[in-house]
Amino acid sequence: MGITTSELKQLNCDMVYRMIYENNGITKQMIAKELRFSLPTISQNLGYLLEQDKIHCSSHRAATGGRPAQLYKFNYNSRITISVELLANMLNVAAVNLAGEIIAESSLDLVFTNDPLYFETFSSWVNHFIASLSCRPEQILGITIAIQGVVDADQEHISFGTLLSSSTFVRTDFAQHFQYPVSLIHDAEAAGIAESWHSAPDMNAIYLSLNANLGCAVIVNGQIMRSRHLSSGVMEHLTLYPNGIPCYCGKCGCAESYCSANTLIRKSGLSLPLFFQKVRDKNIKYLPIWQRYLQDLALMIDDVRMVIGGDVIIGGLLTPYLTDEDLDSIKDSVYSLTTFKNADFTISKGKYGKKATLIGTALTRITDYLKEERLVD
Structure with missing residues (x-):
């Protein structure tokens, strides 16, 4: 025909x-x-x-x-995606255009609770943000919510939501309050999507999100690797030290307990800006905390690279504080730990830093739209 x-x-x-x-x-x-x-x-x-x-x-x-x-x-602003980063104690929202650029954003301190009042407050705030954009309804591709938890394969339920103290809320708890399509995604997976955007087709890498809590994603052939039930993986719960520091997941000695930004705050008793000011001044009380942190991070990277032998991309809250010297120190420590000295790799800072989750969350819809419009293959 x-x-x-x-x-x-x-x-x-x-x-x-x-x-x-x-x-x-x-x-x-x-x-x-x-x-x-x-x-x-x-x-x-x-x-x-x-x-x-x-x-x-x-x-x-x-x-x-x-x-x-x-x-x-x-016209990159002809279509806009609304991305929301849902944390245990706050919300971040952004309007992202087809170029993956944030054109507006806002934040709200709000403690997550699995009850109707929370979802009503959440939706009211997001709808108010959307109204402030002065967009036509047809410009909005949808709303995607990145959560501190693992989203089940059905994209409707949460299979692990300990950081939010609940795994029983579902996508429709949010969706019923919006006129736009609503979807959920694991925050670490979203950040990995941002950092793998426009990557080489054959890129293999480990993405580490050094936020308050540690997040990880695996990039294989330029795409986020997904498993059936554990989203893009939960490498943050690899055991670094058996019988070590208790982790929120219920185990002890997880990488989360040693390599998250909260680890530095807990050990130093300081805010991150003040802690790093002390570190860069080579304060003898705080410099060893940072050096031990880098060693533990190298131990985790070496463990992961035994399975996924790719490069390492570091993003998240700690990104602005990392120097080239720190990255060299991590790499040197990995080489000192590994048996495979000829397995070369790079360690680099991500492009999007602490905005990676918001941008990656939006990209899940943007890439689908571009494919529908036959703009990308």
Whole structure:
């Protein structure tokens, strides 16, 4: 069966739209040359895309003068995703455009409780934030909530929510209060998605989120590895020291108890900014705490690399405090621990820092939209 006229017109429009997406700031003549379409066909499709607010048009005058060229640019704000980071004691919300850029954000101190009042307060605050954006409803792709817990394979239930003191709430507890689609994701997985975005197709890496609580994700061939029940993995609960410090998961000696930002706060009794001020001043009381932390982090990395022999990306709350010297120290310690001295790897700081969870949460919807629009494969 051949392609219909209507389908051909849609295909042509899709090709023009993708050309603008891949070459942001392109003239009508350049599109016609690349796609070998007639100028009237290009003009018709550009008119439709402008009408749909999917692209913008601006004038650009060349350095040599002459008539200004009309440049067509992708409208990254034509669609927006709302991402929410739900923590035990607070909420962070962001509006993220199709470029993965945060265009607005807000925070609210709110202790999580599994009761109707909490969900009503949550939804009221998020809906107020959405209203402040002055967006048309059709611009909003949906709301994705990153939680400090493991989301079950059905994407409806929480299989492990100890940090929130509950595993019995479900997606519909949130969704019933919104007119937009609502989904849940594990916060560490979301952060890993952000840091693997635009990565090389063959990239294998371990992502460590050094937030108040430790989070981890495994990146295989540029994609987040997911298991059936444990989301992207729970490497934070690897046992570093048998019979060690008790962990909130119920075990003792987990990496969480030694490699989270809370570990430094607990051991030093100081806030992170003050602690690192003391460390950089080489204070003899606090410098050993940091050095021991780096050694424990290296021990965890060596253990994980015995299974996933990739590079290491570090993100989260501690990212701004890490120096190149710290990263070199971690790598040197890993080499001193490992039997496989020839297994080279890199340790680097993530691109998005403590914003990785919010951005990665949004990307779950953004990438689906771009695929639906045939802008990415």
